[in-house]
Amino acid sequence: MTVSKREVIIIGGGPAGLAAAVKLKQLGIHDLLIIEREKELGGILRQCIHDGFGLTRFKEALSGPEYAQRFKEEVLKLGIDYITDTTVIEISADKQIIAASKEGLKTYQSKAIILTMGCRERTHGAISIPGARPAGVYTAGVAQAYMNLKNIAIGKKVVILGSGDIGLIMARRMTLEGAKVEAVFELQPYPSGLPRNIEQCLNDYSIPLFLSHTVTNIKGTSRLEGITVSQVDERFKPIPGTEKDYECDTLILSVGLIPENELSLLAGVELDERTKGPKVDENFQTSVKGIFAAGNVLHVHDLVDYVSLEAENLAQNVAIYLNNGELDHCSINIETDLNFGYTVPQHISAKKDFKVSMRVKKPYRNCRIDILQSGHIIKSIKMRKAIPAEMIQIPVKWHELKNFETLKVVVVND
């Protein structure tokens, strides 16, 4: 049994993996390998055929495949090693990888591993909608894959649960192809997708959005025939008497994304309960030395441009790690108040500049985000608008820190 030795192995050839690979190569790390389970590189971008990618990075409104192509071209130009149609089935804390492909079972020993496996969708079962289980209920990403990759139309009369971006994009996509999208229902009192998507995916096509609503029944023995929706109260419980029936043959669920860390767990990587992604430091190193993570596998992003930046940042630190054998110990925690879902990274060293990424749990207007240390505000950002749908990133220079105490991030109404 031959064990192939590598300096760096990148698991997942989507936007994060590709950006990390290109950066590493540019920094002089040549012995790297991207392992991709699909037939092609590009990850989720392959099915995101709408534009809006690359607006900050390339100053162009590209489609997902075009954005991925920019990086694929660099991978080819730089001669970066990659294999496709290969699925990693095991990784260990001592950085051994076993992957399965038609050519055989492959074993690798790597000095560093970069986790860029992306995320999965929250499922129908996880949100336990009462009612029957007919054909015709799809999560938005699956509907998108069928439509944009497999040339398969899933239905004609559509209702969407969840105002997440993927659901909004699919509302427009299906309408353009001739399906009738009846309505979008959102459990929260505010939309979970970006405002520009509400505008150009729903408002443009007069598709109504009902906030504080959820699906309370699914009807149909073999194929979906209709659904019942109800308004919900502040505790998200259906309000009796508000039921409304909709006839439809398709229910699309866009109810959240969850970082996909099954492999990370096999390697003993510690996950953050809040993100469901690995806990990382300012170097994007996880709790296992030499294993790093970036992109959606770490925390769900809304802009691919930020994913590429994050992965490039990670690559710079991996290069240092490989040259020095280790990175600065990061023992200073970053905490948040209850108004934030999470922050990434979860710890820092206070010896170098870093960027804190976070999301608020509910919308704010005219607020201030403060980073505190020992009760003192060391950084403060004013925001006209802060919404859960938009990731907030605040750069901090290490000399702005006062000491080695825990950092706290809070949001204050101005």
Add this chain to the structure above:
Amino acid sequence: MIKEFTCIICPNGCDIEADIENGRVLFTEGEKCKRGITYIEQELINPQRNIATSIEVMGGHLPLASVRLTAPIPKDRIFDVMEEIKKIKIEAPVSIGQIIICDVLSLNSDVIATKEVNKAENFTVQ
């Protein structure tokens, strides 16, 4: 009259309040850049949108090539443009940026492919 707009030009998605009179923008608040004002002005005269869809590819290693427009077109012509695109069936190979329909419906916008599709190795007619 005060009207609210969500600009769709860039990911910021600025909420812009605009004072409109006789179809002219008098005053705006909330935009992070000038493109927001341009957007509102355009929305008042002739809203423009870009669209993306896919076309069937014959003999390719993938069944579809995604396409988009090189420039936005009037919002009210979206479905007309879709009808033109739906008529197209193209043979592999397809390259990114390849013009599928030049100046579709004379709207000053090309339909271009955004996906590379190679010739399939063993292609059989379905």
Add this chain to the structure above:
Amino acid sequence: MLQLSIQGVMTVEKIYDVIIVGSGVVGSAVARELSRYKLNIAVLEKELDVCSETSGRNSGVLHAGFNNRTGSLMAKYCVEGCLGFDQVAKELNIPFKRTGKMVVGFNEEDLAKLKSLKEQGDKNGVPGLEIVGKDQIKSLAPHIGGEFALYSPMTGILNPFIYTIALAENAHKNGAEFFLDHEVTSIHRSENLYWVNTKKQQFRTKWVINCAGLNSDKIAKMFGIDDYTIYPCRGEYFILDQKAGQYLEMPAYPVPNIKVGGLGIHITPSIDGNILVGPSTEYIDEKDNYASTQKIMDLLIQDGGKIFPYLKREYFIRNFTGIRPKLVGENEGGYADFVIEKRKSIPNSIHLVGIESPGLTSAIPLARRVVELIAQDQSLTENKNFDPDQKGIMNFKEQTTEMKRTLIEKDANYGEIICRCETITKAEILEAIHNPLGVDTVVGIKNRTRAMMGRCQGGYCQTRISELILEEKMKSESEILYSRNGSNMFVGKVRSL
């Protein structure tokens, strides 16, 4: 010489010795037992796969037999089925574990009921029953809450679907023919044969064995037997993540309330490492209403949490429901015994009606009884070629690394991972499609391979499985079915909208 029946379907030329209606666990077990003899056997199944209804929708428990009234057929066949199952699991090569079981109580009233349950079990011939106290509960099953319990070491867990398909495939290997998507519409008797009509073909047979579960009363009526009414009684379940599975060593049941007619909401580890919470007990009107309800889902969380403190909302993967074919209505409550009868006035027909729990455990003993009943009226010649052993689809995930390597070298399709969450390979999916009793519905493939049962519930593999069905079965997009007739997944190609 093929003839057209009155209904306009072709009559099958071959005349069968036995036709079995229904391929649930009982029908499949009957087919296997009968295939030990030289008989022409056909199984007619109305759905598109075996094990589509009650047999696949339950807790997957091999019951020891202490819950059933002494002297009843349920008690007799359950104990027999439980004792003999190690042999069955070995022959059919199916995963099975004698985990033991706790029936848990909290007060003096409960303790009295537990004692009388033990007494009943002892009388029924169930070995090893013991009343245990809190300390023993803690040492045997540390995560189950309770003051005392009836501990049953013989109780086990299995995958009811894998069990049923193994029975069916073994029956098929030994000569039984299976006709899926063949709903029996009417039966009449002529020339000393039964003419069994389905929507697709008409069959002629000497014997008919009614194993139609929820519709066994409907089939019985076709013979003029009006005595039975099946009252559908739905049970809802939750499935918990395998993360929770580590906390439960064996099924934990509350003290049963006889009047309710169900065993109460219990917690059961599944053989695959998940946990099942349920079932509820609710009489409904339709026999195919598998919907789950908000009311019961809330109840499951509430009641389940009483015996299993580790019940966390975040562990919920999905829910499912099953429908019990009860012979007693809501007003009467409780249980009626198994009905397995052969009437002089209606020759050559055997009816199994009301086979609810412990039907899974009792399947093979019931099948043996069917053989006995047939043997009363005619001599049976042994099938010398009968092979009791069966191998199902090998699970790639469970093999050693070296074995995985060898498998891929021999068959490249083992190297293509289709379901990432459960590590299910293309080779396994192809087996599920092309096996003699293969299927091409998404749910059929799921039940045979475990694909789509992981955390992402098909988010990654569903598109791949659909693609494989299209390729392997040369179907068009609009023909792909999810589970049953009419459950078309797609409209067609994108431009067909």
